[in-house]
Amino acid sequence: MDLGLDGKRALVLGASRGLGMAIAKSLAAEGAQVFAAARSKDKIEAWSAGTDGVTPVALDLARIEEVDALADMLLQDGGVDIIVNNGGGPPPGTAAGANRADWIAHFEAMAANIFHLDTRLLPAMQERGWGRIISVASSGVEQPIPNLALSNGIRSAVIGWSKTLANEVAADGVTVNVVLPGRIHTQRVDELDAAAAKRTGKDVADVAAASRGTIPAGRYGKPEEFADVVTFLASARAGYVTGSRIRVDGGSIKSI
Numbered sequence: 330m331d332l333g334l335d336g337k338r339a340l341v342l343g344a345s346r347g348l349g350m351a352i353a354k355s356l357a358a359e360g361a362q363v364f365a366a367a368r369s370k371d372k373i374e375a376w377s378a379g380t381d382g383v384t385p386v387a388l389d390l391a392r393i394e395e396v397d398a399l400a401d402m403l404l405q406d407g408g409v410d411i412i413v414n415n416g417g418g419p420p421p422g423t424a425a426g427a428n429r430a431d432w433i434a435h436f437e438a439m440a441a442n443i444f445h446l447d448t449r450l451l452p453a454m455q456e457r458g459w460g461r462i463i464s465v466a467s468s469g470v471e472q473p474i475p476n477l478a479l480s481n482g483i484r485s486a487v488i489g490w491s492k493t494l495a496n497e498v499a500a501d502g503v504t505v506n507v508v509l510p511g512r513i514h515t516q517r518v519d520e521l522d523a524a525a526a527k528r529t530g531k532d533v534a535d536v537a538a539a540s541r542g543t544i545p546a547g548r549y550g551k552p553e554e555f556a557d558v559v560t561f562l563a564s565a566r567a568g569y570v571t572g573s574r575i576r577v578d579g580g581s582i583k584s585i
């Protein structure tokens with residue numbers, strides 16, 4: 330299947346490792362020109378060495394001046410055709426224990442600054458009559474994950490924003506979708522399993538096995554499996570898919 334991605338300009342956020350890196354690699358392999366952004370530009374330079382079509386960019390999503398500088402830089406050459414909204418997850422914690430400062434700081438980095446960046450890049454997509462905006466959220470927006478109050482709450486705002494925007498720009502050829510990872514085997518998941526093992530005094534292999542046991546597929550997903558879905562949504566072939574959320578979770582969510 331020709332995905333029609335050859336020569337498309339794509340911005341992938343949170344692309345120094347994990348899901349963002351897998352998505353950036355997948356889009357580049359399909360011929361897209363990828364701007365891969367994260368705070369650790371050196372890590373992007375390391376994984377993209379020898380890969381055609383990837384431009385590493387230093388970006389801290391918590392710093393609005395850096396977000397605006399990136400938009401300025403991209404708009405000098407007409408902006409981008411595809412945006413993948415992704416970034417770091419917030420720290421764990423209960424809803425009752427979360428304080429106002431944490432809500433505000435993480436809402437800025439995970440939502441407000443991304444909405445702002447996308448809003449700046451959107452008019453160029455509308456003028457061309459073609460665009461793709463894809464946000465990485467979490468299965469926690471459908472089934473809130475205990476002790477991840479900031480994630481469950483802020484990512485739900487991304488869902489509401491995406492659906493509202495999807496309706497506003499569908500007639501301009503711009504699609505807006507959200508992809509929900511369940512448990513995809515990235516470094517972050519290894520770190521979470523290690524933290525759970527430390528907290529409970531259990532062996533990390535037992536913690537990971539118990540976690541895999543809750544997934545109908547019986548295993549963690551591969552970053553490439555997640556990136557394949559995002560790449561399809563970014564493609565010309567997905568032009569009639571908009572305002573949707575798509576799970577990549579091995580069946581974890583307990584409803585259809």
Ligand SMILES: NC(=O)c1ccc[n+]([C@@H]2O[C@H](COP(=O)([O-])OP(=O)(O)OC[C@H]3O[C@@H](n4cnc5c(N)ncnc54)[C@H](OP(=O)(O)O)[C@@H]3O)[C@@H](O)[C@H]2O)c1
Nearest residue numbers: 343345346347348367368369389390416417418512513515
């Ligand atoms: N993997 C899963 O199964 C899963 C499940 C549910 C939700 N998620 C969410 O999906 C997202 C990606 O997951 P992942 O497993 O790939 O996470 P990850 O390995 O922690 O990667 C996060 C990426 O975001 C970047 N980042 C973090 N803070 C940033 C900031 N302030 N500005 C710019 N970039 C920033 C990181 O790079 P730098 O540190 O270099 O900036 C890194 O490239 C996360 O938000 C995660 O919580 C993942």
